[in-house]
Amino acid sequence: MWGLRDMSSIRWAVLCAAALAAVPALAQEKAATKPGFAFPTDHAIRILVFRPEVRAGSQSAGGATTPNAEWTRNARTNIMTALTAARPGGAAEVAFIPDAEGDAAAVLADYRALFGAVANTVLQHRLFKGDRLPTKKTGFEYSLGPGVAKLAETAGGGDYALFVTTNDQYGSTGRKLLQLAAALATTAAGGIGPTVTSGQHSGYAGLIDLKTGDLIWMNADARMGGDVRDADGAARRVTQLLEDFPVQASVAAAAPKP
Amino acid sequence: MIARWPATAALLLAAAPVMAADLTPTGSPSAPGYTPIGRDEQGLWAEADEQERELKASKLIVRDPGVNAYLRRVLCRTVGDGHCRAVRLYLVRAPIFNADMGPTGVLRLYTGLLLRVRDEAELAAILGHEFTHFENRHSLADMRRRRSATNWGAWLTVASIAASAPRNYTPDFLVSYYSYSRDQEREADLGGLHRMSGAGYRPLAASNVWMHLREEKDAQARGLGVRSLKDRDYGPFVSHPMDVERMTYLAREGQALTTPATSFDGLDDYRRQLAPIWPMLIDDQIKLNDFGASEYVLANLARGDWTGPLLYARAELYRARGLIDQLTAEALYRQAIVRDDAPVATWRGLGLVLLRNGRADEGRAMLRDYLRRAPDAVDRAALQAMADGM
Amino acid sequence: MNAKIMTMALALLLAAPAVAGWKVVAPTRVTVAQSTLSVTPDAGWNRWTVKPIRNEERWSLDGPLLNRLSFYGGIAQDEPLARERNRKREPLPKFDRTMRATDIAELIERTVRITEEAPDFVTEAVEPATFAGQPGFRLRYRYTAGELVRRGEARGRIADGRLYMIVFTAPALHYFDAGLPRAAAIMDSARIG
Numbered sequence: 137m138w139g140l141r142d143m144s145s146i147r148w149a150v151l152c153a154a155a156l157a158a159v160p161a162l163a164q165e166k167a168a169t170k171p172g173f174a175f176p177t178d179h180a181i182r183i184l185v186f187r188p189e190v191r192a193g194s195q196s197a198g199g200a201t202t203p204n205a206e207w208t209r210n211a212r213t214n215i216m217t218a219l220t221a222a223r224p225g226g227a228a229e230v231a232f233i234p235d236a237e238g239d240a241a242a243v244l245a246d247y248r249a250l251f252g253a254v255a256n257t258v259l260q261h262r263l264f265k266g267d268r269l270p271t272k273k274t275g276f277e278y279s280l281g282p283g284v285a286k287l288a289e290t291a292g293g294g295d296y297a298l299f300v301t302t303n304d305q306y307g308s309t310g311r312k313l314l315q316l317a318a319a320l321a322t323t324a325a326g327g328i329g330p331t332v333t334s335g336q337h338s339g340y341a342g343l344i345d346l347k348t349g350d351l352i353w354m355n356a357d358a359r360m361g362g363d364v365r366d367a368d369g370a371a372r373r374v375t376q377l378l379e380d381f382p383v384q385a386s387v388a389a390a391a392p393k394p
Numbered sequence: 395m396i397a398r399w400p401a402t403a404a405l406l407l408a409a410a411p412v413m414a415a416d417l418t419p420t421g422s423p424s425a426p427g428y429t430p431i432g433r434d435e436q437g438l439w440a441e442a443d444e445q446e447r448e449l450k451a452s453k454l455i456v457r458d459p460g461v462n463a464y465l466r467r468v469l470c471r472t473v474g475d476g477h478c479r480a481v482r483l484y485l486v487r488a489p490i491f492n493a494d495m496g497p498t499g500v501l502r503l504y505t506g507l508l509l510r511v512r513d514e515a516e517l518a519a520i521l522g523h524e525f526t527h528f529e530n531r532h533s534l535a536d537m538r539r540r541r542s543a544t545n546w547g548a549w550l551t552v553a554s555i556a557a558s559a560p561r562n563y564t565p566d567f568l569v570s571y572y573s574y575s576r577d578q579e580r581e582a583d584l585g586g587l588h589r590m591s592g593a594g595y596r597p598l599a600a601s602n603v604w605m606h607l608r609e610e611k612d613a614q615a616r617g618l619g620v621r622s623l624k625d626r627d628y629g630p631f632v633s634h635p636m637d638v639e640r641m642t643y644l645a646r647e648g649q650a651l652t653t654p655a656t657s658f659d660g661l662d663d664y665r666r667q668l669a670p671i672w673p674m675l676i677d678d679q680i681k682l683n684d685f686g687a688s689e690y691v692l693a694n695l696a697r698g699d700w701t702g703p704l705l706y707a708r709a710e711l712y713r714a715r716g717l718i719d720q721l722t723a724e725a726l727y728r729q730a731i732v733r734d735d736a737p738v739a740t741w742r743g744l745g746l747v748l749l750r751n752g753r754a755d756e757g758r759a760m761l762r763d764y765l766r767r768a769p770d771a772v773d774r775a776a777l778q779a780m781a782d783g784m
Numbered sequence: 785m786n787a788k789i790m791t792m793a794l795a796l797l798l799a800a801p802a803v804a805g806w807k808v809v810a811p812t813r814v815t816v817a818q819s820t821l822s823v824t825p826d827a828g829w830n831r832w833t834v835k836p837i838r839n840e841e842r843w844s845l846d847g848p849l850l851n852r853l854s855f856y857g858g859i860a861q862d863e864p865l866a867r868e869r870n871r872k873r874e875p876l877p878k879f880d881r882t883m884r885a886t887d888i889a890e891l892i893e894r895t896v897r898i899t900e901e902a903p904d905f906v907t908e909a910v911e912p913a914t915f916a917g918q919p920g921f922r923l924r925y926r927y928t929a930g931e932l933v934r935r936g937e938a939r940g941r942i943a944d945g946r947l948y949m950i951v952f953t954a955p956a957l958h959y960f961d962a963g964l965p966r967a968a969a970i971m972d973s974a975r976i977g
Contacts, residue, residue: 191441191444193437196541196544196545197544197545197548197549198541198543198544198545198546198547198548198549198564199544199548200537200540200541200544200545202433202434202437202537202541203437203438203440203441204433204436204437204440205430205433205436205437205439205440206433206436208437208440208441209440241450241451242451244451245448245451245452245453245931246933246957247957249930249931249932249933250932250955250957250958252932253849253850253932253955254850256847256849257846257847257849257850260847261806261846261847262847267805267806268806269806269830269844269846269847270806270807270808270830271808271828271829271830271845272830272846272847277846278846278850279958279962280957280958281957281958281959281962282958283957283958310545314548314549314552317549317552317553317556318552318555320556321552321553321555321556322555324555324556325555325556325558325560329552329555329560330551330552330555332548332552349958448931452931453904453928453931453933454903454904454928487903487904488901488903489903505903618872618873618875620872620873623873678897678903681893681894681897681905682894682897682898683875683876683877683894683898714877714890714894716880717880717882746884746886746887749884750882772907772908772909772910773885773886773889773907773909773910773911775909775910775911775912776884776885776886776889776910776911776912776921777886777910779885779912780884780886784912784919
């Protein structure tokens with residue numbers, strides 16, 4: 137019985153499956169913002185970013201995915217750089233939440249798990265049709281609760297927390313050739329045959345208010361552009377991920393922190 | 395129809411050279427300072443490192459320092475000090491008989507396995523098995539095999555459509571993939587056996603694990619009133635060889651390896667070192683609604699010496715089973731309660747079962763006794779009401 | 785026919801999930817779980833059109849991962865609290881008409897340990913409480929599923945040999961405390977018959 141060697145990260149798989157399964161062919165991209173939300177204008181805002189969940193690999197002809205270390209490493213670095221440069225919403229400062237130890241690590245893991253459940257719920261029951269809750273068709277009321285203030289403490293203070301997840305499986309040459317061959321064969325067979333897609337590029341991002349814990353904004357896209365393996369592509373990806381992100385009106389009276 | 399063939403065939407041919415060669419890693423992955431070699435191994439390791447970040451923070455990791463230190467000692471004795479340092483062993487709370495090994499040396503051992511393994515030698519066989527997966531890079535070979543099987547399956551399927559004889563070829567290739575996976579398991583079984591016997595452990599212990607698992611499956615089936623699945627052949631799509639096969643080849647090879655120098659089984663050490671988590675493991679098992687397997691596991695733990703905690707656990711099993719077993723439960727609680735090592739919860743169980751068995755006064759008195767012994771019981775309010783005759 | 789088989793066999797696209805539906809629950813007295821159990825909810829609840837088992841109905845405010853209110857409308861003798869994956873080989877524990885509050889707590893614990901693979905299930909409280917006008921029970925528990933700690937409160941009683949029960953479960957962080965007052969108000973409004 138023992139020796140079932142690789143058990144993939146179940147939580148990730150669940151999120152990813154939900155992200156993909158919940159997206160009907162006609163609506164790949166959706167964003168929502170908490171109604172009536174506006175960034176405060178009395179001070180510059182600081183956004184804390186959770187370590188982006190980034191996966192990059194290749195998709196073989198038969199559809200199996202192979203993780204690629206270099207692509208993943210580059211993608212994470214590129215996305216982090218692009219997020220900092222993008223200054224989402226006009227944030228004065230973007231900081232990454234450092235790895236934690238002990239109790240702080242447990243708090244971090246707890247909120248990651250809760251955000252996972254909230255994100256999953258928004259994807260499956262709010263943003264996309266099919267399994268939507270009728271009372272949630274409008275509005276955008278989700279929260280991690282005011283306990284999130286603890287997260288800000290562990291990262292030297294912050295006003296908002298940003299979660300970013302991307303998954304990129306680049307169709308290999310073999311996959312692209314199979315796609316072409318399948319199309320030819322299907323045409324030859326009078327239109328009867330499989331449709332082969334090449335590559336898989338999905339992602340989502342969410343913003344949390346670190347005082348109330350409320351989910352302010354979320355955006356999900358099952359067919360994203362921008363090649364995260366290079367800096368320019370990652371910048372385009374981040375722009376897409378941050379689509380419809382709320383923008384802070386000009387900060388009155390308060391100068392940015394020194 | 396035939397005319398359409400060439401286009402697809404050309405594509406098939408074109409695809410072959412495109413599968414760019416990857417480096418073949420060499421050297422021991424458990425050597426100090428080893429870094430993965432080639433695209434595939436590096437990718438696997440990076441992914442496994444991400445998963446380990448989450449695993450480290452998991453709520454279900456058993457962190458008892460003494461237990462973890464002991465498990466590591468057994469691992470190091472089995473595979474050698476030079477190699478065991480590369481392995482990170484995580485004891486995961488899950489009442490299942492399993493363990494797994496990732497490409498980077500992350501070994502997950504599930505608590506249900508510790509409850510079933512009978513001594514240190516059996517544990518060493520399992521740790522040696524998992525280490526062999528790591529040392530022989532089975533994850534990498536497995537990933538490549540799976541990828542190749544699905545590639546061939548997809549190409550032939552598309553070609554079959556082009557040839558107007560559509561058929562899904564993927565299962566044909568998966569059969570060979572699973573056959574390969576079973577070969578890996580045999581290799582790990584024998585690798586583990588040689589490692590543990592090399593460390594002085596009794597080699598036949600490895601075969602014993604499978605004999606007992608088969609007995610447990612029989613006991614489970616008896617408890618359920620169904621036929622035992624111990625010899626069920628699950629067909630070509632399974633990743634592991636049948637239990638009976640593993641039991642047999644491990645016995646054959648184990649006997650050959652038996653010498654006066656390989657006689658250590660470490661029964662007492664095993665029991666003593668795991669004692670702190672024993673009650674939790676037993677509790678997790680008996681709450682699974684699997685009467686036959688649970689009773690078999692308890693009897694194994696007792697080996698004829700029924701301690702207070704084991705009698706209590708067995709009584710709890712019977713109490714949960716419904717009316718006819720309430721009298722057996724009562725008898726078992728009574729056997730437990732006269733012993734010095736009876737858990738406090740024995741008074742609760744006996745009280746509850748006496749109320750069911752029509753001995754209301756004694757049952758209420760027993761519950762009152764329990765509440766005196768366990769004033770902070772979570773079900774105090776409910777038990778008090780029952781003790782008051784409500 | 786071929787096209788269909790091909791498409792499925794190749795599994796090149798993720799299959800669409802079975803479409804489950806949700807309906808708004810009107811804020812008036814409603815009977816639930818096709819039984820004589822009735823409650824008066826506040827506005828904002830959604831009813832899942834799928835029945836997990838014959839005598840269970842599920843509601844949610846935000847989504848079943850974040851808050852779930854399950855109504856058990858008369859679980860009969862020897863029936864389980866959840867769907868059995870394999871009735872013969874992996875049976876779930878069954879309800880018995882002679883069960884007391886402590887037995888119901890154990891029934892829920894065993895069921896959740898198996899169906900949600902939650903080995904760290906802990907019962908936090910078992911106490912007598914009125915349900916639908918008669919003496920019943922109130923239970924509290926906690927467990928981890930998929931690294932998320934969840935809490936539950938169950939209230940109910942046995943009437944005519946059947947188990948009537950309402951269970952609220954939600955993540956321990958925020959959602960349990962946030963949703964419990966609304967769930968408890970519904971439990972308080974319960975009537976049988």
